[in-house]
Amino acid sequence: xxxxxxxxxxxxxxxxxxxxxxxxxxxxxxxxxxxxxxxxxxxxxxxxxxxxxxxxxxxxxxxxxxxxxxxxxxxxxxxxxxxxxxxxxxxxxxxxxxxxxxxxxxxxxxxxxxxxxxxxxxxxxxxxxxxxxxxxxxxxxxxxxxxxxxxxxxxxxxxxxxxx
Numbered sequence: 736x737x738x739x740x741x742x743x744x745x746x747x748x749x750x751x752x753x754x755x756x757x758x759x760x761x762x763x764x765x766x767x768x769x770x771x772x773x774x775x776x777x778x779x780x781x782x783x784x785x786x787x788x789x790x791x792x793x794x795x796x797x798x799x800x801x802x803x804x805x806x807x808x809x810x811x812x813x814x815x816x817x818x819x820x821x822x823x824x825x826x827x828x829x830x831x832x833x834x835x836x837x838x839x840x841x842x843x844x845x846x847x848x849x850x851x852x853x854x855x856x857x858x859x860x861x862x863x864x865x866x867x868x869x870x871x872x873x874x875x876x877x878x879x880x881x882x883x884x885x886x887x888x889x890x891x892x893x894x895x896x897x898x899x
Contacts, residue, residue, distance in 0.1 A: 794859050
């Protein structure tokens with residue numbers, strides 16, 4: 736594989752520094768899946784539910800609120816190209832990780848992430864807000880998912896504050 740990818744709303748990054756994620760581990764995260772990186776390059780508004788199954792299946796993303804896809808992805812974003820030798824693969828999360836800062840070897844500026852995602856729509860399964868049958872398949876439905884997501888976010892914020 737030539738490159739790994741890291742999506743961000745921030746352009747002009749010279750060095751990617753480890754950050755705490757929802758797993759509460761400080762790492763630089765990367766993926767071999769450009770479609771996954773595009774999702775990460777969008778605004779992180781917590782308006783979608785994500786299920787990533789790896790390269791062999793479409794990335795499943797569901798709108799929690801009306802027009803969430805447009806809110807989160809109708810924007811510019813950046814996909815950083817990274818040297819795979821700087822990372823270790825984690826098979827549990829299908830992500831690549833580095834505990835050290837990583838210097839990108841290049842960057843792709845994506846003018847409109849949503850348009851780019853629609854060009855590659857076979858890589859995604861879009862579940863729009865009105866699909867109530869989908870939410871019946873999610874543990875606790877939409878409300879249960881939102882509650883779990885907010886609790887995890889608060890736990891991460893508390894840990895970041897504690898580590899500062």
